Amino acid sequence: xxxxxQLRNDRRTGIALAVIGAIAVALFPLFRPPLDGLTNxxxxxxxxxxxxLGLNLVVGFAGLLDLGYVAFYAFGLMVTGWWASDFFSxxxxxxxxxxxxxxxxxxxxxxxxNFLLLIIGAIIICAIAGAIIGLPTLRLRxxxxxxxxxxxxxxxxxxxxxxxxxxxxGDNKLSNGRQSISPIDQxxxxxxxxxxxxxxxxxxxxxxxxxxxxxxxxxxxxxxxRLGRAWIxxxxxxxxxxxxxxxxxxxxxxxxxxxxxxxxxxxxxxxPFYTSVNANQFQxxxxxxxxxxxxxxxxxxxxxxxxxxxxxxxxNHWFIPDVxxxxxxxxxxxxxxxxxxxxxVTFGVFGFLLVLMMVxxxxxxxxxxxxxxxxxxxxxxxxxxxxxxxxx
Amino acid sequence: MEAASVTSxxxxxxxxxxxxxxxxxxxxxxxxxxxxxxxxxxxSNDGNLNRLGNNLVEGLSNGxxxxxxxxxxxxxxxxxxxxxxxxxxxxxxxSLSAAALYGTFGxxxxxxxxxxxxxxxxxxxxxxxxxxxxxxxxxxxxxxxxRGAPKLAPLITAVGMSFILQNVGILWIGASQVAVPDLLGxxxxxxxxxxxxxxxxxxxxxxVTVPLVLLLTSFVARSRLGKAMRATAQDPEAARLxxxxxxxxxxxxxxxxxxxxxxxxxxxxxxxxxxxxxxxFSAGLxxxxxxxxxxxGNIRGAVLGGFIIGVIQGxxxxxxxxxxxxxxxxxxxxxxxxxxxxxxxxxxxxEAG
Numbered sequence: 005x006x007x008x009x010q011l012r013n014d015r016r017t018g019i020a021l022a023v024i025g026a027i028a029v030a031l032f033p034l035f036r037p038p039l040d041g042l043t044n045x046x047x048x049x050x051x052x053x054x055x056x057l058g059l060n061l062v063v064g065f066a067g068l069l070d071l072g073y074v075a076f077y078a079f080g081l082m083v084t085g086w087w088a089s090d091f092f093s094x095x096x097x098x099x100x101x102x103x104x105x106x107x108x109x110x111x112x113x114x115x116x117x118n119f120l121l122l123i124i125g126a127i128i129i130c131a132i133a134g135a136i137i138g139l140p141t142l143r144l145r146x147x148x149x150x151x152x153x154x155x156x157x158x159x160x161x162x163x164x165x166x167x168x169x170x171x172x173x174g175d176n177k178l179s180n181g182r183q184s185i186s187p188i189d190q191x192x193x194x195x196x197x198x199x200x201x202x203x204x205x206x207x208x209x210x211x212x213x214x215x216x217x218x219x220x221x222x223x224x225x226x227x228x229x230r231l232g233r234a235w236i237x238x239x240x241x242x243x244x245x246x247x248x249x250x251x252x253x254x255x256x257x258x259x260x261x262x263x264x265x266x267x268x269x270x271x272x273x274x275x276p277f278y279t280s281v282n283a284n285q286f287q288x289x290x291x292x293x294x295x296x297x298x299x300x301x302x303x304x305x306x307x308x309x310x311x312x313x314x315x316x317x318x319x320n321h322w323f324i325p326d327v328x329x330x331x332x333x334x335x336x337x338x339x340x341x342x343x344x345x346x347x348x349v350t351f352g353v354f355g356f357l358l359v360l361m362m363v364x365x366x367x368x369x370x371x372x373x374x375x376x377x378x379x380x381x382x383x384x385x386x387x388x389x390x391x392x393x394x395x396x
Numbered sequence: 397m398e399a400a401s402v403t404s405x406x407x408x409x410x411x412x413x414x415x416x417x418x419x420x421x422x423x424x425x426x427x428x429x430x431x432x433x434x435x436x437x438x439x440s441n442d443g444n445l446n447r448l449g450n451n452l453v454e455g456l457s458n459g460x461x462x463x464x465x466x467x468x469x470x471x472x473x474x475x476x477x478x479x480x481x482x483x484x485x486x487x488x489x490x491s492l493s494a495a496a497l498y499g500t501f502g503x504x505x506x507x508x509x510x511x512x513x514x515x516x517x518x519x520x521x522x523x524x525x526x527x528x529x530x531x532x533x534x535x536x537x538x539x540x541x542x543r544g545a546p547k548l549a550p551l552i553t554a555v556g557m558s559f560i561l562q563n564v565g566i567l568w569i570g571a572s573q574v575a576v577p578d579l580l581g582x583x584x585x586x587x588x589x590x591x592x593x594x595x596x597x598x599x600x601x602x603x604v605t606v607p608l609v610l611l612l613t614s615f616v617a618r619s620r621l622g623k624a625m626r627a628t629a630q631d632p633e634a635a636r637l638x639x640x641x642x643x644x645x646x647x648x649x650x651x652x653x654x655x656x657x658x659x660x661x662x663x664x665x666x667x668x669x670x671x672x673x674x675x676x677f678s679a680g681l682x683x684x685x686x687x688x689x690x691x692x693g694n695i696r697g698a699v700l701g702g703f704i705i706g707v708i709q710g711x712x713x714x715x716x717x718x719x720x721x722x723x724x725x726x727x728x729x730x731x732x733x734x735x736x737x738x739x740x741x742x743x744x745x746x747e748a749g
Contacts, residue, residue: 069548071555140734147479147551151684152733155726158681162723169717288677292555299552344567352563358556362549363541 030213038204042322047205047277049317050212051270054219056297056313057306058266061223063295064304064372065232066259067239069150072137072157074290076264078164078283079133080126080271085185085281088122090114092176106198109189119191119276126268133160134264135257142253145242154288161286179283186280191273201277208277215273216310219266223306226262235259236304236374289351293320296354299361302368311370316354324350419736426731427704430711446591451711453592457601457667459706464605464660465683466690466698467612468531468653474693475629475649477547481554482534484680485561486654488673490527490661492568494519495576495671505577512579516662520604524658531654532647540643558677565673573672582667597667604663608656609699615652616695625649629693678722682709685729691739700740 033043055077062070085091093113095101102110104118117125137156141149163170167179179185191211192198199207226232234255237245246252275281293316301312327333328346337343346353361368435448465487472480498504501515538553582597616622627635628645636642664679665671686705690697705725712721732739 067548069551140730144733144737146547147477148733148737150548150551151479151688152730154681155729155733159723159726159730162720162726166717166719166723289559292559295552295555348566348571349563351559352566355556355559355563359538359553359560362545362553362556363538366542366545366549 030210033206033209038206040205041326043205043209045318045321047209047212048274048321049314050209050216051274051277052294052297052317053216053310053313054212054270054273055267055294056301056309057219057223058263058270059294060263060298060304060306060309061226061235061266062259062263063298064302064309065227065235065239066256067235068138068141068256068259069147069153070260070263071150071154071288071291071295072160073153073263073267073294074286074288075133075137075157075160076130076267077271077274077290077294078160078286079130079264080268080273081275081281082164082179083126083129083268083272084122084188084275085179087115087117087125088119088189088275089116089185089187089281091180091185094175104192104194105189106192108198109192116189119189119193119272122272122275123269126272127265130264130268130271131261134260134262137264138257138260142256154291157291158288161283161288164283164286167283180281182284184280184282188275188279188281190279191276199276201279212273212277215269219269220306220310227306231255231258239304292351292358293354296358299358300369302371304374305368305370305372308368308370308372312368316357319353320350324353423732423736423740426728427708430708434711434715444591447714448711449590449592451714452707453594453598453710454714455707455710456703457598457706458709459686459703460601460605461660461664461667461702462679462683462686462706462709463699463702464608464656464663465679466686466702467609467656467695469684469687470690470692470695470698471625471649471653473687475625475646476539476543478539478550479554479684480531480534480539480650480653481551481680482538482557482561483531483653483657484676484678484683485558485565486527486531486534486676487657487661487664487679487683488565488671488676489530489561490523490654490658491665491671491675492565492661492673493526494523494658494662495574495665497522498577498579503577503579505579505581507579516579516666520659520662523662524655527658527661528651528654531650531657535647535650540646558680562673562677565676569671569673571673573670575670576665578669580666582669601663601667604659608659609695612652612656613695621645621648681722681729682725685725685732688729688737689732689739691741694739694741697739697741 033040033046036043055073058076059070059073062068062073090100090113092115093100095113095115098113100113100116102116103121105116109116137153141152144152164179166181168177168181168183170178172178190199190201191208193211196207199211201208234245234250237248237250238252238255238259242252245255294313297312297316298309299312300316301310302308324346333346431448431452434451435445438445438448465483468483468486469480472478472483497519501519503512503515503519507515534557538557539550542550542553580596580600582595582600584596586594586596586599588594616625624635624640624645625648627638627640628642632642635645664675668675682705683702686701687698688701689704690699690701692698705728708725708728709721712724716724
């Protein structure tokens with residue numbers, strides 16, 4: 005009986021800690037200035053969480069290594085560039101199209117949609133793009149999938165980066181090429197009004213936190229759904245899954261589409277937050293940045309991926325530029341006769357993390373229980389008892 | 397994962413034969429689109445094929461570099477079924493070290509012919525062995541510990557390794573392109589044949605590549621170690637039982653791939669007269685495309701694929717624009733992967749399924 009009591013105690017303390025943590029996460033910007041660097045980094049980290057959770061559906065659950073995730077980020081950002089700025093300024097005789105915009109934006113030329121519509125648009129476009137990218141990979145397996153997705157990511161990045169040479173719908177350019185599209189409309193939500201990232205970052209923080217919560221909820225539900233179990237079956241053994249009646253084509257395409265949609269959501273959020281869309285950032289390195297989050301946290305483990313994304317987000321936006329390149333470390337390096345900035349080699353750090361994790365702890369920091377058992381108990385099918393325990 | 401490959405081939409039907417025919421010749425047709433289209437355009441605009449000819453020559457010398465890199469991919473993939481993602485960076489570091497050695501040997505564009513030839517030969521050897529030992533080291537550190545792990549694990553370390561090496565390049569020469577002395581006068585015209593200009597750079601690229609490829613082919617085909625490599629590629633377990641040291645053989649494969657990449661590095665430095673930390677990324681992916689196009693695991697195929705991709709790159713650079721070339725090459729990559737994963741010459745890989 006004492007053990008049971010202890011367990012109950014443990015659970016209570018656990019819940020208490022979780023509640024305190026959640027409150028701290030939700031309220032911390034109130035105790036910071038409105039335009040705070042930490043809040044800024046936290047917003048970026050949380051938007052990476054959304055993307056990493058999306059990539060986790062494809063790589064972690066379905067076991068399809070996607071090296072071109074930047075494509076969905078690109079589409080998500082471009083959606084805001086197209087439909088929330090004066091980019092298509094000639095539309096409707098320079099009067100513009102406005103749906104659900106604030107009174108200020110309503111007078112601008114170009115197409116301007118409300119943020120919620122942008123999110124829906126990004127989800128639709130990215131889901132379709134995901135399915136299209138997934139189609140050619142259906143017959144392939146393993147590392148060939150990785151290369152085809154990489155190629156698609158590069159193609160899409162290139163097309164947007166040179167989009168000023170491409171015309172669509174008459175005289176309109178596809179993108180602004182290497183120049184950025186700016187300004188993007190601020191987020192304007194019903195009941196909350198229009199945000200202003202130049203004055204106060206906190207609304208953006210809470211908006212992205214809400215997005216993360218929704219995405220987390222969807223992720224957990226997906227994982228436990230028929231589809232999620234089909235993905236995991238596919239990852240474990242494609243042939244066995246197919247012979248058990250898992251429809252391979254549909255399951256795989258849904259993985260790409262769902263994963264892509266999350267990337268689109270995050271992109272559609274970051275457009276208004278950055279207030280500009282720059283096609284130069286659509287590079288392979290970004291795909292690896294997101295992949296590193298998934299790997300660091302643990303492939304297939306939802307909380308692990310959240311941890312990985314937050315950790316790498318802060319590593320990228322705070323630890324490397326502010327701490328490693330800060331005065332203190334700089335002085336130490338100078339005294340050793342070394343003179344270089346860590347910001348320059350950020351991606352080297354991510355690469356190092358990838359190698360280190362794969363060699364030392366391939367299951368990630370917070371491993372998914374099923375995968376951990378596989379990796380620790382050797383290859384081969386799971387033990388019968390392990391199958392019954394294999395729920396997180 | 398492997399189980400699917402075991403299923404025996406069903407009896408061939410006519411539709412399958414048609415599909416086979418289409419996949420073989422369709423790819424060749426797609427490859428010919430660019431040269432034929434621009435050939436027709438040239439004929440109607442200028443009345444001759446000079447411009448296309450120049451693109452082709454340019455493309456062939458690009459292709460020589462790609463072919464040497466592609467050999468590294470194809471050898472490694474043939475033996476351990478791993479896309480050695482860091483291979484492009486091995487080439488890049490070969491290029492960087494070759495350029496650094498110019499100064500060590502005191503080579504300048506004014507050096508006499510004899511000194512230049514001797515110096516470059518020495519640099520070629522050093523660059524080759526530098527790249528080779530780097531490649532072997534990568535295998536030891538990043539891939540060997542993961543042998544037997546799920547197949548995607550070494551691919552992910554390979555990507556990580558590639559980023560590490562790129563950043564080594566950044567620390568070495570900085571993040572922007574650096575011009576290196578044009579030792580050979582690579583733009584200097586040697587001969588004009590039918591309006592097609594052949595420069596020293598073109599001759600150099602072919603003159604280094606062809607002997608190296610011949611040496612490599614005969615090494616793999618004739619020598620004892622080459623035989624061990626082929627045996628390991630076919631069946632590592634059986635090779636081990638026959639007394640072949642599989643680990644050494646795999647190291648040897650990485651060594652050979654690195655040698656070729658180092659040579660490509662020197663040619664690239666001499667030919668492009670500039671070096672850049674990022675040159676390995678695109679070159680690596682183009683070379684990988686070349687290796688797949690030729691049939692991965694197939695040495696002659698890799699060389700053929702290298703020249704083809706080089707020509708596509710040459711035409712695209714000149715006609716469509718430098719910025720679009722990666723997109724064009726990657727579109728070819730996707731087409732090949734999807735419709736003919738076994739490549740032009742055809743090496744059935746397990747991936748091709």
